[in-house]
Amino acid sequence: MARNLSRRNLLRQAGAAVGGLAASDLLAACALPAPPDAAATRASVGAAAPRHADVSSTRAPLLAFPQGFRWGVATSAYQIEGAVRADGRGASIWDRFSHTPGKTKYGATGDVACDHYHRWADDLDLMQRLGVPSYRFSIAWPRVLPNGLGQVNQKGLDFYRRLAEGLLQRNIRPMATLYHWDLPQTLQDRGGWPARDTAQRFASYAEVVFRALGDVVPDWITLNEPWVVANVGYRWGGHAPGVTDAMAAARARQHLLLAHGLAVQSFRATRPARGQIGITLNLSPVYPATATVEDRMAALLTDGFLNRAYLDPVLRGSDPTDVQVSGESTNSAYDRIPAADLPTIHAPIDFLGVNYYAPSYVTGPLTAIRTLSGHHATTAMGWEIVPSGLYDLLVRITHDYGRVPLYVTENGAAFGDRVGRDGQIDDGERVRFLHDHIAAAHQALQAGVPLHGYYAWALMDNFEWAEGYTKRFGLVYVDYATQRRIAKRSALWYRDVIRYNGVSA
Numbered sequence: 001m002a003r004n005l006s007r008r009n010l011l012r013q014a015g016a017a018v019g020g021l022a023a024s025d026l027l028a029a030c031a032l033p034a035p036p037d038a039a040a041t042r043a044s045v046g047a048a049a050p051r052h053a054d055v056s057s058t059r060a061p062l063l064a065f066p067q068g069f070r071w072g073v074a075t076s077a078y079q080i081e082g083a084v085r086a087d088g089r090g091a092s093i094w095d096r097f098s099h100t101p102g103k104t105k106y107g108a109t110g111d112v113a114c115d116h117y118h119r120w121a122d123d124l125d126l127m128q129r130l131g132v133p134s135y136r137f138s139i140a141w142p143r144v145l146p147n148g149l150g151q152v153n154q155k156g157l158d159f160y161r162r163l164a165e166g167l168l169q170r171n172i173r174p175m176a177t178l179y180h181w182d183l184p185q186t187l188q189d190r191g192g193w194p195a196r197d198t199a200q201r202f203a204s205y206a207e208v209v210f211r212a213l214g215d216v217v218p219d220w221i222t223l224n225e226p227w228v229v230a231n232v233g234y235r236w237g238g239h240a241p242g243v244t245d246a247m248a249a250a251r252a253r254q255h256l257l258l259a260h261g262l263a264v265q266s267f268r269a270t271r272p273a274r275g276q277i278g279i280t281l282n283l284s285p286v287y288p289a290t291a292t293v294e295d296r297m298a299a300l301l302t303d304g305f306l307n308r309a310y311l312d313p314v315l316r317g318s319d320p321t322d323v324q325v326s327g328e329s330t331n332s333a334y335d336r337i338p339a340a341d342l343p344t345i346h347a348p349i350d351f352l353g354v355n356y357y358a359p360s361y362v363t364g365p366l367t368a369i370r371t372l373s374g375h376h377a378t379t380a381m382g383w384e385i386v387p388s389g390l391y392d393l394l395v396r397i398t399h400d401y402g403r404v405p406l407y408v409t410e411n412g413a414a415f416g417d418r419v420g421r422d423g424q425i426d427d428g429e430r431v432r433f434l435h436d437h438i439a440a441a442h443q444a445l446q447a448g449v450p451l452h453g454y455y456a457w458a459l460m461d462n463f464e465w466a467e468g469y470t471k472r473f474g475l476v477y478v479d480y481a482t483q484r485r486i487a488k489r490s491a492l493w494y495r496d497v498i499r500y501n502g503v504s505a
């Protein structure tokens, strides 16, 4: 998701909150010690919020998903694991960045986060009680190779084997991301993503992991959101490693994409017993703020920068020439992917992961400025809520890039969740957000998009990067003082979506 949009206070959606909900009925099993009674959940949800939540009501028409459609939840290593010094883990750029004063809200770090490294079994039990069929998590490179290269840390691999086996035992399908932003600090010291060698180091790390876990992890994602890594990490500096250098960002894009292609090649060469591999991109439909020629031109350029600069190399083996960054042109020689690397980057993938949070509105004429439309409510992140953007995006990818199988690998929202006096979290806005986006995904399926699954971000509240712990995206609430997990209303709603394989029409 675009992170250079200004943060805005949450605009409450009129009528979105579900007042008077009998939350005590709904979440009788606070923190899910046992599966809540299905009938009670149905009754209370259905009665309180017919439009968005009565998935299970016999009277409600269902937007049914195809059999085998994969529902899941997602997290990433640095955002939940904590235990940053346990069992030989090396430092990552996020350890360094978050410990640098002024970089994250209130100086938050991932040192403890959700303590998932120690509580993983309970977290898996919770997922099982929610009936979640698949879990997308990420593997921390510095746990596996504390220095980024060289000596393998067996204890790090052991943790992910326990996790993957624990998932399989609970009938939950593991989907592992190899890189969700936690570059080993030693590799940053050697130049980070702007250094070409990092791509090679990534492929070596990927090979170690494929060999160690290829028998227990069926689905692999090379990179999470290379656009964010290159631009927020190296161009604007709002994320680790906090570099502000347009040329470094341009090089980072090239080497991230090369790293992806090399890892796909290594996956094919390693041939794990089973499995498929893809990449996850943060994609955003780009709309002109007005119908003027200037704004339309600006939207085209921004679409190149945000979307086509990643989609084209991976899915077409080409690099778009009309790419422009808000406020500065990067359509210059240093920004081009070397032609010799394009076939590697274009290595066939089994699926494309799509992370969708919000669209982009753009205005011209000289430089494309990203803005808000002003016509939509926003989440606590200041991101506009536009479910139809997901439909537009999925249809467009299929139209422009062919029938590559798609998964929504992240979609969700932060809201100002509060624990009520009854100890429950009645997050009606999140239920509505998820409902409307899942309905948009259904519409895309109807239009012929080969969408195979949907992963909600996130399983639980976590360290939201530079925002620290101030933004809660979870279906499950985390009380950071006690590490207690409390299923929000949205978690139980999502459980019904999974159970009935659809949402109310």
Ligand code: FCB
Pocket (backbone or CB within 6 Å): 001, 076, 079, 224, 225, 228, 282, 355, 410, 457, 464, 465, 473
């Ligand atoms: C995405 C990231 C994920 C999380 C969500 C809110 O860009 O992949 O880690 O921070 O945004």
